[in-house]
Amino acid sequence: MTSFAESKRMPGSEWLKDRPRLLEAVYRGSEAGLRLLYPVLRRVLPAGWTERVFVWSEEVSKGYLFNCQMCGQCILHSTGMTCPMNCPKNLRNGPCGGVRQNGNCEVIPDMPCVWVQAWRRDAQMERYGGEIQLLQRPVNRSLQNSSAWLNLLEGVDAQGPPGWSAIELE
Amino acid sequence: MANSDRTTAASDWESRSGESRLRRVLEAGQFAVTAELEAPDSADPEDVFANAAKLGGVCDGINATDGSGANCHMSSVACCALMAQAGYEPVLQVSCRDRNRIAIQGDLLGAAALGVRNVLCLTGDDVSAGDQPEARRVFDFDALQLLRTAGIMRDQGVLLSGRKLTTPPAYFLGAAANPFVPPQDLRHLRLAKKIEAGAQFIQTQYCFDVPVFEAFMRRARDMGLHGKVHLLVGVGPLRSERAAEFMRSRVPGVHIPDAVVERLAKTPRKSKREEGIRICVEIIEQVKQIEGVHGVHIMAYRQEETVPEIVERAGLMREKPKE
Ligand code: SF4
Numbered sequence: 429m430t431s432f433a434e435s436k437r438m439p440g441s442e443w444l445k446d447r448p449r450l451l452e453a454v455y456r457g458s459e460a461g462l463r464l465l466y467p468v469l470r471r472v473l474p475a476g477w478t479e480r481v482f483v484w485s486e487e488v489s490k491g492y493l494f495n496c497q498m499c500g501q502c503i504l505h506s507t508g509m510t511c512p513m514n515c516p517k518n519l520r521n522g523p524c525g526g527v528r529q530n531g532n533c534e535v536i537p538d539m540p541c542v543w544v545q546a547w548r549r550d551a552q553m554e555r556y557g558g559e560i561q562l563l564q565r566p567v568n569r570s571l572q573n574s575s576a577w578l579n580l581l582e583g584v585d586a587q588g589p590p591g592w593s594a595i596e597l598e
Numbered sequence: 599m600a601n602s603d604r605t606t607a608a609s610d611w612e613s614r615s616g617e618s619r620l621r622r623v624l625e626a627g628q629f630a631v632t633a634e635l636e637a638p639d640s641a642d643p644e645d646v647f648a649n650a651a652k653l654g655g656v657c658d659g660i661n662a663t664d665g666s667g668a669n670c671h672m673s674s675v676a677c678c679a680l681m682a683q684a685g686y687e688p689v690l691q692v693s694c695r696d697r698n699r700i701a702i703q704g705d706l707l708g709a710a711a712l713g714v715r716n717v718l719c720l721t722g723d724d725v726s727a728g729d730q731p732e733a734r735r736v737f738d739f740d741a742l743q744l745l746r747t748a749g750i751m752r753d754q755g756v757l758l759s760g761r762k763l764t765t766p767p768a769y770f771l772g773a774a775a776n777p778f779v780p781p782q783d784l785r786h787l788r789l790a791k792k793i794e795a796g797a798q799f800i801q802t803q804y805c806f807d808v809p810v811f812e813a814f815m816r817r818a819r820d821m822g823l824h825g826k827v828h829l830l831v832g833v834g835p836l837r838s839e840r841a842a843e844f845m846r847s848r849v850p851g852v853h854i855p856d857a858v859v860e861r862l863a864k865t866p867r868k869s870k871r872e873e874g875i876r877i878c879v880e881i882i883e884q885v886k887q888i889e890g891v892h893g894v895h896i897m898a899y900r901q902e903e904t905v906p907e908i909v910e911r912a913g914l915m916r917e918k919p920k921e
Binding site: 516517518519520521522523524525526527528529530531534535541544547548561563564565566567569589590591592594 | 694695699721722723724726727735737738739740741742743746747750754756757758759760761774775776779780781784787788790791794795803850851853
């Protein structure tokens with residue numbers, strides 16, 4: 429029987445995820461590409477369709493590669509190109525203390541701990557390596573199922589909760 | 599045996615200043631002892647008092663767990679409030695598993711109002727570890743976001759929303775560390791991040807593997823972390839090799855080397871308990887020598903009555919709290 433954790437892994441995606449430097453190059457390329465594409469789409473597409481295109485393409489591409497959970501506030505490049513929302517505890521700032529001795533997850537015993545992988549991959553990354561030590565603010569749950577790309581381009585929630593950002597700006 | 603020094607002499611100090619006594623002990627450079635309260639499955643305050651009484655005389659702080667192992671017991675806020683009322687120095691454990699950010703910030707205010715001065719910010723064991731695995735897991739915050747939020751409430755005097763607090767809580771903030779689970783070679787990075795997020799003290803997971811802990815501390819010292827935080831090493835007596843097996847296979851994050859389990863297995867039945875205490879005392883003596891260790895946190899699950907003996911045999915009894 430295929431386990432839950434295995435069923436979540438798409439063919440080829442593990443191979444790719446273990447090449448974080450390649451993925452970080454793709455990330456930078458696609459960010460630049462989206463910045464160019466966005467105003468064009470806004471102009472040519474009927475209202476509501478830019479969102480559809482973004483959500484759909486993000487779901488398909490990042491879903492395949494990272495098992496993206498569509499949190500709407502992507503930090504992949506700061507987490508070793510490993511989606512932290514795959515951690516059953518939704519941790520955004522590193523592994524919990526329950527990691528098993530074989531490096532697997534406390535909650536899903538046949539899944540490698542997301543954060544053990546993230547830390548290893550972060551160490552291999554050229555441009556964003558080390559960003560894993562940045563303190564990530566609490567997740568804005570109201571952005572669930574929206575497009576992180578669009579949110580980034582439109583500056584949605586760029587500040588985070590007021591109490592938190594007061595500290596970040598200091 | 600100079601029991602009750604730490605509680606009675608210090609308790610009127612606390613009512614005078616309203617500051618953390620645990621912090622005061624640590625900042626005075628004394629070797630601190632904290633222990634874990636057995637949170638009762640009961641609605642009777644007397645059960646909290648009785649359990650705290652086993653520890654109070656020899657501890658600088660008593661932790662009240664927040665549904666540890668994802669099992670329901672009396673809430674940590676209530677246990678801490680009762681302990682504060684009785685003159686003990688409670689450490690409030692807050693886990694991210696059961697409550698969202700609104701509930702947690704409310705609890706942080708409430709606990710402070712009830713006299714709690716120390717908070718230990720935890721991720722929390724998953725619901726699957728407990729006896730109600732069908733429960734919803736929350737994890738709205740992670741431990742670091744929780745830690746930073748508590749710091750924001752204290753230092754900026756606001757809630758996460760930015761709304762002002764008329765009286766902010768004055769907390770001594772702590773976090774956990776587990777150097778004993780993968781990736782062991784990177785665990786010091788998590789410690790660094792917790793310190794950056796505002797941790798002033800650290801209580802570690804059970805230490806049964808001193809070499810692994812030493813390596814962790816070496817890396818932490820290389821980063822200069824030992825001067826930035828007060829670190830208390832988690833220790834505890836094992837009742838038998840069976841208890842050890844149970845803990846390392848069923849309790850998330852507990853690592854016990856085979857040598858320790860075998861040592862207990864070889865011990866004759868009637869002296870196993872004594873052997874468990876001896877191992878615990880030995881570990882305390884070893885970690886005490888390590889630079890950057892400022893105390894121990896004793897978790898004597900279901901055998902809290904052994905704590906005074908452990909403290910005494912490890913030579914950690916203190917005559918009077920320093921004024
Ligand atoms: S073991 Fe890793 S993946 Fe599993 S809950 Fe903990 S941090 Fe998340």
